[in-house]
Amino acid sequence: MRFQPNEDQATFLSVLDQMAEGDAAAWKTSPEWARFEWSETFDGMLEANGFLDCAGEETLGLTMAVAMTHRVARLPVLAECAASAVLRPLVGPELPRPIAVVDGDPRDAIRFLPVARSVVHIGEGGVRRAVLNPNAVSPVDSLFAYPMGRLAAGALEWQAANADPETVRNAWRAALAAELGGALKGGLDAVVAHVKERRQFGRPLGSFQAIQHRLAGAATRIEAAHWLALKAAQSLDPVDAATALGYVQDAATRIVNDLHQFMGAMGLTLEHPLHRWTYRARLLRSAMGGAAGNLEDLAERRWRAA
Amino acid sequence: MDFDWTEEDRAFRARVRDFLARELPSDWAALSRHGPGSKEQTEFSLEFCPKLAEAGLLVPHWPSEWGGAGRPPWEHFILGEEMWAAGEPRGAQYMNVNWIGPTLMRFGTDEQKRRYIPQMAAGKAIWCQGFSEPNAGSDLASLRTRAERDGDDYVVNGQKIWTSYAGLAEHCFLLARVGGSDKGKSGIAIFLVPMATPGIEVRSIPSLIGHGDIHETFLTDVRVPASARLGQEGEAWSIINYSLANERVGIPRYELASRVLDGMVKELSKRGRFSDPVTRLRAGSASAACEAARILVHRTVDKRSRGEALGAEASIARVAVAEADHAVTDFGLDYMPDAFSGDGDLAVQTHHERAIVTGIAAGATEIQLGMIAQRWLDLPREVH
The missing domain is CATH 2.40.110.10 (Butyryl-CoA Dehydrogenase, subunit A, domain 2)
Incomplete structure (x- = not known):
């Protein structure tokens, strides 16, 4: 067992860090106070520099694709990473990206659809994919911090993906666990910075034990979620995958509520980026069956023989 | 990164399990109910630990000079997982193995080392x-x-x-x-x-x-x-900080919790009471809590195995371990209360008695949360 990245992985993560700390990924308010900032620049940088193909590199692998998903989700800007880095190698390396994923009811609003060029559907009957055309997507306004859109029924030519549906589902759960965990970590970091600075009653908010203990509890769950997602990415085991996603979805509710609580009124504004993370988390909580579905599924898999 | 066991680790675990299967008596489940400090378990440990020592399974991670084999920290930890999950047949002697022995090796005089360490390595020393x-x-x-x-x-x-x-x-x-x-x-x-x-x-x-x-x-x-x-x-404070860093990740409680959860589910299934979705969800949630604790503890062992000092990671792991222990105990209380009476299920009762101390012993959860806040999140100390 080795929790340290190998040399190639360490270089990969360090270059990714440099990019993530650059201007393209920095917080700025959006025109007309949109609830998200789709960063074509940052998304393009990930693609142009080959980051999204890391799963195919022997020394990097799917574990790094999931680690990258976590890192990118910590940013206040949006890039489409999870589907391109984790799913595309499994369901169609030639699919044009960005990629939207339908992992629930195809009639629901789907994240990334308005900026996507192809779509993957992970359904009961298997995995299929399609290249998008302009008639197939209608953008919709949403409270969530993603570009959201609906698919027009019958407007696409679906192709069955030549991939094991079970593997795809497990990889997608690991990716979603990392994306949700990263969003929570981004929000936590912002709130920690705020409570160190903000003073009330003559002292920083972050010196109050009531706040310290809840943030420390959140940090504990966010740490566990990060490692569980990486482990699931390596093993692609159904129990590991359901554990990673169910655990972080279950933790997300309380963490998101606490983050907003400690940010106070500033967290209600669009002038502070907290919503960029928490309103992604509020959507990802329900993905692939949500906490209840994933935890029940984990029980089913773990004790099938019992 | 690699989250899987090596072949060598698996072989070592199998060896420990074989040893336990061979050496634990048939009435061990009842015996282990008495607790590691009881007369029954103490007497048992004084027979059992010398056998462990003879098989090279008491202090394999200690240097050969002191009766060990200089094996990697991971083997020490696998040993700890298997022993705790088996009801800790080493009794109080686990403390010697985990931290008293290593502390004496590092800070003791030659006379202190000669006097105390060989007895510990032979499995014949009880300390408090x-x-x-x-x-x-x-x-x-x-x-x-x-x-x-x-x-x-x-x-x-x-x-x-x-x-x-x-x-x-x-x-x-x-x-x-x-x-x-x-x-x-x-x-x-x-x-x-x-x-x-x-x-x-x-x-x-x-x-x-x-x-x-x-x-x-x-x-x-x-x-x-x-x-x-x-x-x-x-000098005591710096010495016990060294000792407690060893102890903080010392007891892999999630391993027993996870196995007791397996036993509960097996029993519920046998009685036809594991098909309700809420019951399954709660079992899944307890299982996820155990896995969260396991991976956070493993991270601290990994760090220690590379010779790095443990910081707030140890506190993070301990908070998760306490949550896991309580999640399993609460699942049992909610869905199979009868296991806590009579000779219902000795493993459930043993786990419950040991889990109640998790979150209190060796640094209360609130102390751990304070350390995470201040050392991991870098929040300012509380002012009075």
Whole structure:
């Protein structure tokens, strides 16, 4: 067992860090106070520099694709990473990206659809994919911090993906666990910075034990979620995958509520980026069956023989 | 990164399991209910640990000079997982293996090492830990037991409480205040004290965690030679920080919790009571809590195996371990309450009795959360 990245992985993560700390990924308010900032620049940088193909590199692998998903989700800007880095190698390396994923009811609003060029559907009957055309997507306004859109029924030519549906589902759960965990970590970091600075009653908010203990509890769950997602990415085991996603979805509710609580009124504004993370988390909580579905599924898999 | 066991790790675990299957008696489940400090388990450990030592499974991670084989920290940890999950047949001797022995190796005089370590490595030494006092629990640095220098000796007076395993221990790893200071971390020393020394009186405290586990220890004019002091006067705090860093990740409680959860689900399924979605969801949630604890503890072992000092990661792991232990116990209380009465399910009862202490012993959860806030999140200390 080795929790340290190998040399190639360490270089990969360090270059990714440099990019993530650059201007393209920095917080700025959006025109007309949109609830998200789709960063074509940052998304393009990930693609142009080959980051999204890391799963195919022997020394990097799917574990790094999931680690990258976590890192990118910590940013206040949006890039489409999870589907391109984790799913595309499994369901169609030639699919044009960005990629939207339908992992629930195809009639629901789907994240990334308005900026996507192809779509993957992970359904009961298997995995299929399609290249998008302009008639197939209608953008919709949403409270969530993603570009959201609906698919027009019958407007696409679906192709069955030549991939094991079970593997795809497990990889997608690991990716979603990392994306949700990263969003929570981004929000936590912002709130920690705020409570160190903000003073009330003559002292920083972050010196109050009531706040310290809840943030420390959140940090504990966010740490566990990060490692569980990486482990699931390596093993692609159904129990590991359901554990990673169910655990972080279950933790997300309380963490998101606490983050907003400690940010106070500033967290209600669009002038502070907290919503960029928490309103992604509020959507990802329900993905692939949500906490209840994933935890029940984990029980089913773990004790099938019992 | 690699989150899988190596072939060597798997083979080692299999060897430990084989040993346990061979050497644990058929009435072990009933015996282990008594708790690691009980007369029954202490006597058992004095037969069992020498066999472990002979098989090279007591202190494999210790250097060969002290009876070990210089094996990697991961083997020590696999050993700990298997022993704890089996009900800890090493009794109180797990403390020697995890931290008392390594602390003596690092800070002891040659005479102290020669006198104590071989007995530990042979599986024949029972120690207790004289830390907490009536007014010094979480705030350990406020302890008041005092050791006054008198020629070549010290004379110790004071009272310890919650002293694990004191009833049958032969030696105590004792903290006492020295010099003129009444408080603070700098005026404390460690003494290695034979429990048979005149002036030591022990009273067992009946408890929920097994009879014979916790005690009050009264020290009245206890005379110990200066050669029994471990390290220098005032050095105790840095020494016990080293010891506690070993102890903080010491007990892999999630391993027993996870196996007890398996047993509960098996029993519920047998009775046709595991098809309800809410029951399954709760079992899944307890399972996820165990896996969260496991991976966070494994991260600390990985860090230690690379020779790096543990920071707040150890506290993060401990918070998760407490949550896992309680999640499993609560699942049992909600869905199979009958297991807690009579001879319903001994493993469930044993786990419950041990889980109730998780979150209190070796640094309360609130202390851990404070350390995470200040050392991991870098939040300012609370001002008074």
